[in-house]
Structures are given as C-alpha cells and as structure tokens.
Amino acid sequence: MSARPARLLVLDDDAGVVDFLCESLSARGYQTVGLTSPEEAVALFRKESFDLVISDVEMPRMRGTELLEVLLAEKPGQLVLLITAFGSIELAVAAVKAGACDFVTKPFNIDALVLAIERAFRERHLRREIVRLRAAVPTELPGGLVARSPAMRKVLDMARKAARTDSTVLLTGETGTGKSALASLIHESSARRAEPFLQLNCATLPPSLAESELFGVRRGAFTDAREDRAGVFAAAGGGTLFLDEVGELSLEVQAKLLQTLETGRVRPLGASAEVTVRARVLAATNRPLEVLLREGRFRPDLYYRLNVIRLEVPPLRERREDIVPLVDFFLGKLGGPRAREVVGVSASAMRRLMGHAWPGNVRELANLLERAVAMSEHDTLLPEDFELPGHDGGMQALFAQSGGDALPLEEVEREYVRRVVDAQGGNKAAAARILGINRRTLYRKLDEP
Numbered sequence: 001m002s003a004r005p006a007r008l009l010v011l012d013d014d015a016g017v018v019d020f021l022c023e024s025l026s027a028r029g030y031q032t033v034g035l036t037s038p039e040e041a042v043a044l045f046r047k048e049s050f051d052l053v054i055s056d057v058e059m060p061r062m063r064g065t066e067l068l069e070v071l072l073a074e075k076p077g078q079l080v081l082l083i084t085a086f087g088s089i090e091l092a093v094a095a096v097k098a099g100a101c102d103f104v105t106k107p108f109n110i111d112a113l114v115l116a117i118e119r120a121f122r123e124r125h126l127r128r129e130i131v132r133l134r135a136a137v138p139t140e141l142p143g144g145l146v147a148r149s150p151a152m153r154k155v156l157d158m159a160r161k162a163a164r165t166d167s168t169v170l171l172t173g174e175t176g177t178g179k180s181a182l183a184s185l186i187h188e189s190s191a192r193r194a195e196p197f198l199q200l201n202c203a204t205l206p207p208s209l210a211e212s213e214l215f216g217v218r219r220g221a222f223t224d225a226r227e228d229r230a231g232v233f234a235a236a237g238g239g240t241l242f243l244d245e246v247g248e249l250s251l252e253v254q255a256k257l258l259q260t261l262e263t264g265r266v267r268p269l270g271a272s273a274e275v276t277v278r279a280r281v282l283a284a285t286n287r288p289l290e291v292l293l294r295e296g297r298f299r300p301d302l303y304y305r306l307n308v309i310r311l312e313v314p315p316l317r318e319r320r321e322d323i324v325p326l327v328d329f330f331l332g333k334l335g336g337p338r339a340r341e342v343v344g345v346s347a348s349a350m351r352r353l354m355g356h357a358w359p360g361n362v363r364e365l366a367n368l369l370e371r372a373v374a375m376s377e378h379d380t381l382l383p384e385d386f387e388l389p390g391h392d393g394g395m396q397a398l399f400a401q402s403g404g405d406a407l408p409l410e411e412v413e414r415e416y417v418r419r420v421v422d423a424q425g426g427n428k429a430a431a432a433r434i435l436g437i438n439r440r441t442l443y444r445k446l447d448e449p
Contacts, residue, residue, distance in 0.1 A: 006117075007030075007031045007050050008031065008033070008052050010025070010033065010054045011064075025114070033048075033050070038061060038062035045071060052080075052120060053071060055080065055082055057083065057091060057095070057103075064082050067080075080099070083104050083105075083108070084105055101124075123380075126379075146322045152322055155312070156185070160185075163185075163187075163189035168280075168282070168305065168306050168307075170309070171183060172285055173286065173315070177315055177362060182311065183242040184242075186240070186282060187240040190240070192238060192280060196236050196237055198236045198242065200213065200241070201245055202245045203245035205249075210250065211256065212269050213232060214232060214253065214266075215256065215266040216231035216233075216271075216275070218268055218270035234266065234277055236277075236279035240279060241281050241282070242282045242284070247285045247292050247297075247298055251298075258299065258302040261305050261306075264278070289303050315358070316358040316364075326362060328344075330366050330370075343380065348382070349382050352386060368388075414445055418446065428443070
C-alpha cells in the first residue's frame, strides 16, 4: 500500500497566492488546505494534523514569525516553511534559527518551493531514524570503554578485580582495541588512583635510550647526559607504570626489567647505587608473546613474571553490540563547531558500520567518525559519509567463486545472508539487525533452496 500524500497547510493574506499555491502543490501530489487568516490557521492547526505549514511572513494581525512561535509551542516538532519578501530575509533567517525548517524568497517559482518542501521532509526522515542511545553509554569509564557486549563485560569485571591487587597485569589484543584505556581504568579503580599514571610505548624507544627512559640516567653517563634524569619507574612513584608494546624491548633491557620487577629496585645509568621504586606495572602487547618466546626474542622468565593476571581485549568484530554506544560516545566527544551540529547517525549508516570487519578496531571507528563529522554537510551522518575500505570485498569474492557467470539474485542474497550470519558467529538475531530484517525473514532466506 502506498504512503499517504503529505498534508500541507498554506497561509497567506492574499487569496490569489493561496489559490495558486494550493493548485500547484495539489498537482504535484500534495494534499493542501489554504487559508488567509492566521487566527483560523491556528484554530485548524489545533484540531487537525499537517505534515508542513507554509506561511507568508508579512501578514496583518499576526506575522509569520509570531505564527511560528505559536505553532511550535503547540507542537515542537512541527515543520514550518516561511515565504518572505527580499526586505525581510534577515527576519526569515532569525525565524529559521528559532525553529522554522526553511524559507523561500519572493518572487519564487513553484519548483523552488517544492525543492524546499522535499528537503524539509528528507531532513525530518533523517532525524527520525537517528540512532541515539546516550543513556546506555557508561560515561564514567575512561577512553571510550564500552561494555554492552558479554565479552567486554567479562573483561571489565576481571579488570576491576585486578585493580584490587598489586599484581602485574598483561593486556593482550589487537591494535586499537583499547588496551591503554583498560590500563587507565585499572589504575583509576585501584588504591593508587591518587598517584601518577605513566604510559611508555616501548615500540617508539630507540634501543640506545630504552634503558635510560625506564631506569633513569646520571649526568655524564654518556655524551648527551647533561643532567640527572629519573626514569619512568621512579617518576611513577607509588602509582602505575603502563608499558605498552613490551614485546619490542631488547633482550638486554628485558633482563633488567625482570630484575626490577623481582627486587623493586633500579640502577640508573652511570649510578653507583640502586634506587628503590614502588610503581605497579601493567604491560600490553598486540603481538603474541608466545610467538616471540618460540623465536627466542622474549625471555621466558620475564613472560611468566608479567603474565600474572592476563586480560585479552576482544576485537571490535567480536563485540558488535558495543558499536552503537561507541558511535554515540565518540560523537559526543568530538569537539569543534561542526561536531556540535552532528546529532547522530542514520539507521542505514549504522547498519553499514555494524557490518564492517573493523581491522583497526575501536581506533579505526573513532578516526572514521572524526573524518565523517569533519566532511559531512548535514546533521545526520549517512552511509556515503563513511569510507570503509574493502566494504564490498565479500561480494567480490562471491562473484569470483561463480567463475564469472551471472548468478540468480536469490542465490546472491542467500549467500550474503549466510556470510553476515557467519560474521556474527552464528548469532542470527545480530545478523538480522545488521541486515535490517526480522528473524523470521532471515530464517526463511536461509532455508530457501
């Protein structure tokens, strides 16, 4: 059954203008009601519903801007489009800021008015399908950590338990999954929260400087050592030291790190005595340390010393329930004037995000949203605002399997549904949400011969 035509209320104190507009708009498929009295328009508006109100600005007894105020007070979401003469454009712009959806200047042709009407309906549709779940986002967690999925809830529960101890924690998982944010959460949940939280990325340390950065250096220990400098172990005091990408340390530095963990003491380069340190150590790696162990690139004794409590942070593709609240979280965090104009993501765009493989995990999602907000021309992000590399790779693989032969549409659709179900680990409810169909339809498509 086709949708009903949009119902328009046309108001102008000139009866000829009202007749012209009603006739022209009716010919284009709209239902129209025309009036010349603002008072009658308000009375009718209170009795009946209209998809859009078109009103002249300059009218006796009640200006269009006054009418706008009355209508929006009655129905805050009402679409009101103003028709204004050249001399009152500034007034019309002010009215748009006060809630009018648009304005058209006189003299105008009917096509310009129809374009404005269609634009108003299109933007309303976008707003109605915006995904907004702000209340569900746990804003007290640092770094965009969200745990709606069972997998992430389990990790956060283990992190909170680890925070109650002083044991060393090893965080593992792919790049961009949020290991540093999880380390920050452990610190903030611990008895050390009032002390410093220092993070050192071992992958960025030149081998010649790794030892001095970790353990400190005394003036004159080498050519560029012009003054005493504390390493991060000493600088962290009684707080937490987070060693990111710990697998990148050389074997020599690994041996000294092990000694520090065992004794609680460091010897700065060029020093004659050791210094006591009290920092708790958290370590992270996106490269499996077990592989480095087999290759002889990581010390077994240090591995066991770090691996007291192990937290595996799941990739984003394995916790798709977290994507929607993560999107909302990052949109709320993006700064700048443009970011404040973006109020959400359309449902079709969200389905595309839910279906992406996210090889870069949460970091990729954050960066993608930042770019979309910066480049978008509207307040609702659409599918075309997101550049997802390899988005059609699955379908290309399917066509490659066919040997170049054309496939029936039903077979393409059935294979795509199966791929989405497989990508969701067999979770048909999640697959149905991504595909935008109900589960009964999904079961039917899977069962079709």
